[in-house]
Amino acid sequence: MLSRFAALCTRATLLLGAALLPGCSDGPWNNPNPESPPGLLTYQSVMSPLPPKHLDPALSYAADESLFLMQIYEPPMGYHYLKRPYELLPLGVEDFPLISYTNAAGEPVDPDTEAVAFSVYEMTVRADARYQPHPAFALDDQGNPRYRFTDPAAGRQYRQISDFPELGSRPVAANDYAYAIKRLADPFNASPMLGFMAQYIVGMEAFSERLKDIPRDGWVNLDQYRMDGLEVVDERTFRITIKGRYPQFSYWLAMHFFSPIAPEVDRFFHNPGFLDRNLTLDWWPVGSGPFMMVKNDPNSEIVLERNPNFREDYFPTEGAPGDAEQGRLADAGKRLPLIDRAVFRLEKEVLSLWTKFLQGYYDRSGESHGNTNRVFDQAFVVGPDGVELGAELAEHGITVAPDVKPAIYYYGFNMRDPVLGGYSEERRKLRRALQIAFDTEEYLNIFYKGNGIPAQSPIPPGIPGFVEGEAGINPYVYDWVDGAPQRKSIAHAKQLLAEAGYPNGRDARTGEPLKIFIDVQSQAISSTSMNWMDRAFGRIGVQVEYRPADWNRTREKLLTGNTQIFSHGWLADYPDPENFLFLLYGPESPLICQCDGANNASYERPEYDELFRQMRVLPPGTERDALVARMVELYREDAVWLFGYYPKDIYLNNPWVHNNKRHGISKNTLKYVRIDDELRERKREEWNQPVIWPLYAMSALLIALLLPGVIAYRRRLRATARQ
Amino acid sequence: MFAYIVRRLLYAIPILIGVNLLTFTLFFVVNSPDDMAASQLGDKYVTPEAIANWKQKNGYDKPLFLNSQAAGVGQVTDTIFFDKSVRLFAFDFGRSESGRDITTDVATRMWPSLAVALPTFLVGIGVNICVALMVVMFRGTRLDRGAVFVFVALMSISYLFYIIGGQFLVAKTWRLVPISGFHTEGQVWKFLVLPVLVGVVAGIGAGARWYRTLFLEEANQDYVRTARAKGCSELSILFRHILPNALIPILTGVVVLIPSLFMGSLLIESFFGIPGLGSYMLDAINSQDFAIVRSMVFIGSILYIVGLLLTDISYTWADPRVRLS
């Protein structure tokens, strides 16, 4: 009996122990990655912290979704990988768009005249652009689409794209680009671009109206309907007509919204019953880019593989100054992509993500911004002399390439606020005093590890209009001392505050302490940073109250102007100052446009608005630069934002990953990544030797616990017997 | 017996309606359909038309509970509540706000949850019973009191510490198993070792203490004294008399938990990156995906009711004197 009991207990421990022992696997025990198919060079990465919601180029408007879309689709335009400032290049089309201008009657006119009513963009699709192999293109013997079902039962056996045995492909046609734009206009798709683009593309609004009344039962062939601003000239040439002049339109053409969509693919995904099995275009993108999606499991991973039909594309042979010296041109002239497969695994917990990266199971830190960076930027400090890595990281040979991304995070004042808002000299001084008191440099050092640059204007580095050096500082907040900007003193802030009618932070008339209210997003702020801000403003005697709320509530407050100080951020869609300065354009205020406007500070200054209207239609040049400089000056004079900073985007790279230069705008950089597989295997082996002694220690402990029990039991048994 | 089960199942219907009404009310006090649309559509350029569109497409363009515009029964049936909850009873959970089919997701995510929860449950019971039996052998001694103290101490540590500590030591410092993850190709077990271990260790305190109480209760019964008087050995008393009799409360106590194993564990799954129903729920809460929350509440309630039913049935099975009526 005793043996049975003991056996039971030991068996349980043995089972546990056996589970812990290595047994069958070779390689490190803790490898969390599944075996990748032999012969395919696989890049291991992470999607974090949430899987993408939309992968339909017409629907998606999020950076982490764009990360996938831009590997799979090729929009008409793209960016040079290495060159800075950012340089636009033709990607899906042969050459830059041919722009011609016409007047209201449609007759060609000189671009510089007032008569310009329309701009026509003409583009020719690359001859070698072909779609990835996909069942939607598969044809049967009669040349009809192979997979077209009339009732849901017919296609029931297909649950994944990989379940379809027959595949096909075809070259990209001009009509596919037109079709994609029509999808943007289709109200049924509810594209986030519709409202904005309809302001520019001729006929988009009417097209959208027209389609509202079309009955929806399955697929609607958008080719049947005409959009005035779209013209398919021949198999490979198409034209887009936009209203007036809008030089930034070329930049929009580099976004995934304008990627070609084959109508037969759209038709394919509208097969009856496909929706119920998540077979949708929103889930399975089909494009002509360097990669194609082979697995999409939002619960665990997304897998991309090299598109065998990808056109001939080569690593650039020239880069920005310094790129050659830093070895960034080592792969110049090589055929792209340089890897065969990319796996993006879902990772939510920071400890796991970080540990796996350190163990070498992720090749580099996450692609997307947001939470990922908040983990990885804890790993190092950006000091004045560059990046300072921790000991373990340095030993691993991990490299860091921080790059300022064209984005700005800021806390803005509500310019209509009765206490802080307004344009009188007192109010400006009050806001400036607060600006000085908020020590942005210290804030970034403590909470972002120095991984950002204090903003002197709304325009980040790398964008025309950004001025470096002494000329570029905000003279109301900074002094130029010893070749570096230095924040003005607290004494100066106090003096400004006194001049504004709040000596020592107390209202000169009533004696009431000045209390400011900051609306924060509850997930985005920690109590430590609130404490820090309390102390920062406490130095000039100002009290702070926080009004945390979730994103929906915060958004509502911004739309109704029910806020005093709010936090916001803007990630550039394209590298043009217009994309930042419009954050202060009066008519963009949500209170004026009654829409989700971007000017949340409700900054209204007629001079600024007039300058903005002029600047928007000007081509780049000195004239435009002067306007931009004046607008920045107005912004500084009125002290519209409490503080702002340009975040830095980083890749932390394991030593076997090459070509890590980060592109601030373009996401289709995966094709440039190169991996040294041999080094990776070696390092992984080296870094992941398990520590065995705890196993022995645990077993010993278990025995030590069991043994006295057994002995004591035996003694007791004998004792009972003797009685 | 059969009639009893049918009656209990019918009784479940008003409960499920109540559950649904409650979640629905709670959720829509927090979130208007406009909010849902805005958060689903993303951050930039959300126009009122886009919101109206989304609402129409996803069936949120009706009144919540009462449609005063409709006539007759339509006042109640032509509403979001009726639309959305009637389907639940046919186990058609519809699509999540992000467009995924919830039934498919639940069906696939159930298995990883089970893969973790079931071993944790079984190994946990085994280990706890072993430990408790050992302690009961020494009842009344100093060893027993010491063991109970250790149990209480183990109970007093937050679950979060077990997880964080386990990950930090076993996976990060000792590199014995992957720190998190889950995939079915290849060796699934190596992802399960740590979560199961953490789950079992975290459960020892409370579990072993409970079993010990049960065993002690039986050990104080008259029949045990009689058996001892007859000269039965201590071991045979333990295994022949105490264990089988204590099994009744054990069985009825754990049966209620079995259905909920399908739901998985919120914390374990999200820390260990296991794509089960627990992390599904957590994500849904965080992204305020009402369709998923509603479905999971519904499933959870059904499982709970099934658990109660199973408990009743297990009573009759374990103790023939009990009759269900």
Added chain:
Amino acid sequence: MKPVLLWSDALIFLLVISLALFFWRLRHDPQTRERWAEVFSSRLGMVAFTIIAAYILVALLDSLHFRRALENPESLATQEVFYDNKVSSVFDVLTGGMGDRFERTYSAPFALLSFEKENIKDASGRDIRDFPPLRHAGQHLAHPDERTADILVKSVSALLWGLLLCALVITPQWLLLRGSALPWAASWLTQGVILCAGAWTVSISHHYHILGTDQGGADVLYQSLKGIRTGVLLGTLATLVMLPIAVTLGVMAGYFKGWVDDVVQYLYTTLSSIPGILLIAASVLLFQVYIDLNPDFFAVGMEKADAKFIALCFILGVTSWSTLCRLIRAETLKISQLGYVQAAHAFGVSHSRILGRHVLPNVVHIILITFVLDFSALVLAEAVLSYIGVGVDPSMGSWGNMINGARSELSREPTIWWTLTGAFFFMFILVLAANLFSDLVRDAFDPRTSLRRAEA
């Protein structure tokens, strides 16, 4: 100085007063006396009780809030007094300003230098990058090497003060209670240890950060101590708010039976069938919206955080009342079958009288047991809820928030372990004491010890 009475302050003091009255009334009841004597007759019970009492004392001291007056500048004509928007408590004063000594950012326990490099000027005025010295640690040392000796010396003097304190506190107790049969010595020993530790902590914290500092440079030990109030209040108030509902419904269901019973059973089955976490999350979000829509209700941020806290207590209470309700219903069913209750019925005694005289007093032990049992579960639940993001307000110190914040710190190199340690230690001690005590209470008050709870 202007006293501030937060809702939670009022509730906790109300609770303490009513508990005191309750026991005062019961002091002559021989049965109750006997049971309590049983609880306190073990040394373990004494120690556990003393620890819990110490935690409660800290929580009470930390619940005496006030706002400091701002000094009016001389230029100001008005005589009106204005107050700081930061709320302090008596406990803050007693810790000797432990929470006011901020560093720039992280620093390790007893460290003299910051945990992170910074641009500083060296002796010759050049810019270098090094670990800067802390502002509030070891300022008095001439040389860093003296630290260990200094800590020892300071500890000895602090302990002497502690012993003096012990003498002051324990002597009167000894004079009063020396004849008692209960093991008071165990309690005195615990009190002594706690007092000495307290004296040591306060005195050393003037010169060092005992548990280091967090990212914003705040003292971690102070934060852990602030977590005590949150933990204790949550553990008691959540049960307190659910008591009236659970008792009323449970007694009614068990006593009146029939449709009342059906309705109550329906209510608690429905509520308990919803996965608790989902219900709590939804309710917490709900209240958050209410606060957002009515920002003017609360003058200072602390009141807002406090309102959220009370709401959380309510929500936890409401979602967990079904267990108690079920137990009370069952007990009432049993009691109402008893002969003397039936007899009272027959004599036409009114319902309210039967309920008040016969039923209620006999379910009190169930309430008591639930109260002590739930306490530790609630303290633990707080940490989990904070992890999910539906816990107490981030501006309110709590162990859950500390753990939540410390998760990413563990992934740093070198690891920042002290935040987690601080939260772990204080939480563990409280929960352990509460668990031990509740065991004894249960053994004493529930002779059948048949109150089984499926541990989830």
